[in-house]
Amino acid sequence: MMSIWVLLGPITMVCVIAIAMAICSAQVSVTQFAIYMSIANLGASLGSASYGLVAERTSFIQSLVLIGSMTLINLAIVLTVCSQLPDFFPSRYQRCPKTI
Numbered sequence: 001m002m003s004i005w006v007l008l009g010p011i012t013m014v015c016v017i018a019i020a021m022a023i024c025s026a027q028v029s030v031t032q033f034a035i036y037m038s039i040a041n042l043g044a045s046l047g048s049a050s051y052g053l054v055a056e057r058t059s060f061i062q063s064l065v066l067i068g069s070m071t072l073i074n075l076a077i078v079l080t081v082c083s084q085l086p087d088f089f090p091s092r093y094q095r096c097p098k099t100i
Contacts, residue, residue: 016040 020036
C-alpha cells in the first residue's frame with residue numbers, strides 16, 4: 001500500500017504540471033507558470049514539515065486516515081473547481097455549435 005502511495009507522487013506532479021500549463025494565459029504564461037510551480041513546491045515543503053509533527057503524535061493508522069481524509073477533501077475541491085471552469089474561462093471551453 002505504501003509503495004503505491006510513493007509511486008503516485010510523480011504521477012500527480014506530472015498532472016499538476018499539465019494542468020498548470022493548460023490554465024496559463026498566453027500573454028503571461030512564463031511568470032504565471034513559475035508562480036504555480038513555486039506554490040506547489042512550497043505546499044510540498046510545508047506538507048512534509050507538518051506531517052513530521054503529526055507523525056510524532058499519532059499512530060500509523062491515524063496518520064493514514066488523516067492523509068486519506070485530506071486527499072478526499074482536496075479531490076472534492078478540485079472537482080468543484082473543475083466543474084466551474086467553463087464559467088471562468090468561457091473562451092477555452094466553448095461548446096461546438098450543433099449542426100444538423
